[in-house]
Amino acid sequence: MENKMFCFQCQETAKGTGCTVKGVCGKEASTSNYQDLLLGVVRGVATIDRAIRKAGFQSVPKVDTFFVDALFATITNANFDNASILRKVDKGIALKKQLLEIAEKNGVQLPAYHEILWGGEKVDYDAQSLRESVLRNENEDLRSLKELVVLGLKGMAAYYEHASRLGCTRPEITDFMGDALAIIANPDAGMDELLDCVLQTGKWGVDAMALLDKANTGAYGHPEMTRVNIGVGKNPGILISGHDLHDIEDLLRQTEGTGVDVYTHGEMLPAHYYPQLKKYKHLVGNYGNAWWKQREEFATFNGPIVFTTNCIVPPTAKDNYKDRVFTMNSTGFPGWKHIEEGTDGHKDFSEVIALAKTCQAPTEIETGEIVGGFAHNQVFALADKIVEAVKSGAIRKFVVMGGCDGRMKSRNYYTEFARQLPQDVVILTSGCAKFKYNKLNLGDINGIPRVLDAGQCNDSYTWAVVALKLKEIFGAADINDLPLAFNIAWYEQKAVIVLLALLSLGVKNIHIGPTLPAFVSPGVLKVLVEQFGLAGITTVEEDLKVLIGD
Template identity: 45%
Template sequence: MDTKMFCFQCEQTAGCRGCTGNAGVCGKTADVADLQDKLTGALIGMARAAKGKRTENSDQLILEGLFTAVTNVNFYDKTVQELTDRVHGETARLGSAVQDYNMKHLWDAQEDIRSLKALLLFGIRGMAAYTYHAAVLGYRSEEVQSFFYRALIALGNDSLDRNDLLPLVMETGKVNLTCMELLDKANTETFGTPVPTEVSLTVEKGPFIVITGHELYDLKLLLEQTAGKGINIYTHGEMLPAHAYPELKKYPHLKGNFGTAWQNQQKEFADIPAPILYTTNCLMPVKDSYRDRVFTTEVVSYPEMVHIGGDKDFTPVIEKALELGGYESDQHFTGINGGHQVMTGFGHGTVLGVADKIIDGVKSGAIRHFFLVGGCDGARPGRNYYTDFVKQTPKDTLILTLACGKYRFNDLDLGTIDGLPRILDMGQCNDAYSAIRVAVALADAFGCGVNDLPLSMVLSWYEQKAVCILLTLLHLGIRDIRLGPTLPAFVSPNVLQYLVEQFGIKPITTPEEDLKAILGE
């Protein structure tokens, strides 16, 4: 590439082709983008050096390094360089000379090779995030961890052709299924099985802290450290499903949810009288109006922000909350559609607990169809499609949802079917395993394949975790997925044609046309 920067890993990439020049649409500078490429090249070099002699440190560095390069995680050149230096140090300790892979070879490769390698790279970046969360809770998988090394080595092998890479891309989906199952086990065994919970959107008067991201363990530690201090805790974005976990919801000062989807944070956090703690991705460039109250932890990093290190001492966040004092009176916020509360907690444990009721509903005709409408949210025009789609679904259909895309419609009151809310929030993107469990269980109950169920998947994507989830769905043989608001820029025409022929993947059109096609009307 002749430009200073090239990045096309997220849905909002410029012109649906790639971000070039001095900065990306996400706000990442060309310097940070270049450093992230160098970090990836260093990881490939370390993976080669570690062949047959992996260490716990090299395992951890792979998770941190891949996670750091996920969109909206790290905007700080200093911390990316420091991480790269740590990777180089580990490579040397493994007894090898530092020989980083030049990522220009990947970006300049033949179109289909670049496309398949991009799918592989972005898939393992997403999977690294899930693996990281499970590892924080002490859960690890040899199958998953060893695959990272194989994938990285393949990325650095310029002699591989399409026939070599395509099976590896599909294997990413298989391994990610193991990864998601591991994370589900880690979360439920640590925090309990989620239960349906109504979450208020009102922020009570007095000091409070907003916590965002996906790291539930950070929330637990924050709740412990703020207990009895007169500080309320509010979730934001992907942290919303935390309210459904028994070991988290038992804290009375976990009060509710603040704000809507991640891409609205620059407006919603303006002049907020409380600190915001970022635990994972979905950090946007910080505005001056709330710059003095942003804190980061884990792999999240931004210039000049206070970072909470591995000791997890949240004292600076707590002191800032007490200093700012919160609102002087209760503030009654609403969701995007005007609702004052939202529901969450319909994970596979809950939904399968009423499976007989759901099965009877299908047999009686009370439930005609299931829609899984989930995935990432973003700012690109066209995402209103998902709100309009859900609003237009017939009253005898159920909507399963997960990840931050649900903020487009999760405050809607669409009524119930036999006591079940028509919108069932299954959790974070981390909880995609729940949707898979439910789909497989229903197929077993009806003695058919998942593709034979009255179930349609209408997905939105933004970043790399959505990539590995999509690959998992394809590994399971699930067909006719509708994907939007645009198709990935890194998928070449030939690779797209393969996905269309093998799996029937299709872009979204309009809610009216797609519903008509799905329901055969």
């Protein structure tokens, strides 16, 4: 395959413009191109499916399951395995052929998009993947709006898949996803239609996060204030990373009584906040920090690691843990074993447990505790204290510092921003961005911790719910009249859907960093600045003045 790619979907994209030789994330050019091919197939499948349904005919079952999985697999740091991605391509082509037969049989008129016309010949995979590149859209503003939609859909797909695995589905959400994919497949879609689609993506993103919140709390109870151990025990352990609570429940059930402990890593930390998960005594604690430090932390953990979702950092030849990593769901990496879901909807971790029993206990890298569990139900339990603190002036302002962590040294800005915040300001956080400051001793205000961690990136939904509740309590005319500022870090596509969700709720003057997205063109940025006051970060000192005041 020609060594050519173009990917600009994550914050670390090369030179702030796009990766063209190899992804900064470690993604090979061939992998990037096959992901583009898969997305082209997804657009074709969704477009035909929507046309059939809108004409009043029965489509193929589980089309939505296909494109949700495919979108999730193309999130940054989720799947580096070409064979896995091409199996999804083949599945999509088979679906497309079924859909085309239904359309032809019923006289359904289809647009002449290249995603529909391409026959799916394997000999043409490499060439077709280049035709499906994001650069197929020559107008940079139209390209930018289309990418805002598709990247938002990737984040939405991740949240929807988690919810559906817990039995919570909502066809209206996947119907919108199909409609949006058909819009971005249309080469003649204009600025107004695409801008509206961007905002609709945010609206449905709120609904997807609400659905996942319902799924998680329905299965595991409402998160509650919890002190999480960051030290280690003496038993061998299994380290579970990612976001999927259904998977950690399976693992906890199967390891109970085996003498093997379970530890969370990165975005799985909030599992400790749920009553039905924290009841397992062998859920010992959280090991390490955010995703980008995994290579050194996996090496000292000593036991097996399981990835339920992104974020994977490709290991080097020197890393000692390559033979004890397992992937699941939409994730994949060449040479790593993949655990498939059984027909009963559960996974068999027996091989992982057997391996763990042969390993040493984790090496201790730190000791102490971190506090979290402040999702909306827990925050509302503190509502009287919070309102009293605001009215008395003890709390001057809240600042939402959710989102993602990452490798760039410029992200130390968030540590310093948190450290320099006045003592009467409370941080509201979710996602792995919190690892930049959740181990600082920032104290409390009248017993209310100054860092309130709601959980994973999808739990950013909590801060929308809290903001709307505060608006009601204080009788504010607008959400932007509250003592609330937004200084959000981003890295990948789940942060994109969170941003679009906030914009759809009318939140203005959001600051994002450490850099502005490369996929937002100057023309589209101008619209976002003028309509929503979107801004990048500058210096800690200047941003404190703007967001917090003197």
